[in-house]
Amino acid sequence: MTERNQEILKLAAEYEPYIIECRRRVHTFAELAMHENKTHAFILEEIKKLGLPYEEVPTTSIIAKLDTGRPGKVLALRADIDALPLAESEENLAGPRTCHSEQAETCHACGHDAHTAMLLGAMQVLTRMKDELNGTVLFCFEEGEEPNSGIDALLAALEKYHVDLCWGIHVYAGLEENKMSIDPGPCMAGATLIDVTFHGKSGHGSRPDLAASPIFCGANFLNNLSVAFGQQIGASKTVTMGITMFHGGEVSNLIPDKARLQGSYRFFDRDEGLKALALTKKVAKDTADIHNCTAEFGPDLLGGPVVNEPECSQVAQRVIEEIMPGTIVHCEPWFAGESYRLFLERYTGVFAFLGIKNEEAGYGASHHNNRFDLNEAVLKTGAVATVRYAMEWLGR
Structure with missing residues (x-):
């Protein structure tokens, strides 16, 4: 030595x-x-x-x-x-x-x-x-x-x-x-925030037809996103999706006017992280259209690995x-x-x-x-x- x-x-x-x-x-x-x-x-x-x-x-x-x-x-x-x-x-x-x-x-x-x-x-x-x-x-x-x-x-x-x-x-x-x-x-992984708020139309729980439920919109968004994510993210790339928050409504007989979901993606390839973020926004907007809602996004906060x-x-x-x-x-x-x-x-x-x-x-x-x-x-x-x-x- x-x-x-x-x-x-x-x-x-x-x-x-x-x-x-x-x-x-x-x-x-x-x-x-x-x-x-x-x-x-x-x-x-x-x-x-x-x-x-x-x-x-x-x-x-x-x-x-x-x-x-x-x-x-x-x-x-x-x-x-x-x-x-x-x-x-x-x-x-x-x-x-x-x-x-x-x-x-x-x-x-x-x-x-x-x-x-x-x-x-x-x-x-x-x-x-x-x-x-x-x-x-x-x-x-x-x-x-x-x-x-x-x-x-x-x-x-x-x-x-x-x-x-x-x-x-x-x-x-x-x-x-x-x-x-x-x-x-x-x-160490790069990360980007998933932050989507669905805006609908509030109403009485007994008449969902007179409202536009952001709750169902958010739930459908999660299903659609999981399918799209599995089919469209590169098979040779590693991108993890962690949805950690889904909040909407406060009482049993009132359809709220908004619901918010948050989470994050983790990745080692920046381009694939950007692809996942773009896919999230597309799925959210398309799902919101189906449910007569709109989708609002928080800041991307994309950070590389x-x-x-x-x-x-x-x-x-x-x-x-x-x-x-x-x-x-x-x-x-x-x-x-x-x-x-x-x-x-x-x-x-x-x-x-x-x-x-x-x-x-x-x-x-x-x-x-x-x-x-x-x-x-x-x-x-x-x-x-x-x-x-x-x-x-x-x-x-």
Whole structure:
């Protein structure tokens, strides 16, 4: 093993207790998107201790800058910081949690507390190793990833830094503990919102002939859509359809004047996602005509998949396997979405998955589940991978 790799491992081991403590602090704060005030203050405090210049991006995102003073590439390292509006269970899959959210209806059920802690740990190590670096490292802490409400302001703030490369990491309950996947190509799904409101004519439940029921219109739309979807979406493409809400009417004897359906499509081919969206609108309009209703659509909110750049994926796989043999594995693409896709649409880079699954110890509940828990044994691995990737591009 090279001397540099040994130094990275040594420093990561030194800072492992710090990373774990950071994760626990952020977990207890558990703040919703655009309101991560305690989390913001804590991150800022750690940046100031290192004496790094920083920029606060409205409302709670932060960019810290490690400038070596030597010419080289600009590398953006990103972590998200927000939590979910979900009540946390007292236990994970096997027993009591290590730490708990202070907020009764808010918790880190996706792993953003871990992402924040690993980036803070990497920031400590890279600052210690500054003399071995060229160029600039930007430590980007992104607010509001869950609703995609902070990414635009953060990317706008990054424009002046002329970023060359980017790196992001997400803990993953579907992957074994301390395994990492950085496969080239699409690794997380794109998504588009399904949001249709059928407007009909209200009336008494005893005389449906004098009304135009959006309830039957919506029900027929679901049947028509499922048939059209199965027949017209490419057989070689993967597009999932999840209808999650159907709301219409309030009482038993009144036909309402509108009914609303919502859900989402997930896909790895953007064109096929657009095709599914267009098909939805066509079926909705045609079904509405049959029922003497009209169809109104919400915003499309189409987001593409997260796509790893092949060369960067190969580099990441090579250097991480070199420093931590047996770490890199293949992983099937994840059907969840991520705002980090916009980083990769703008900059060359990768998004790594870090496995946390250890069912015997209680780690393995799916993300956005009240029994999801973070396996702290993986935090050092994530910090080492982040530092090693940075060193490969910026090392002197």
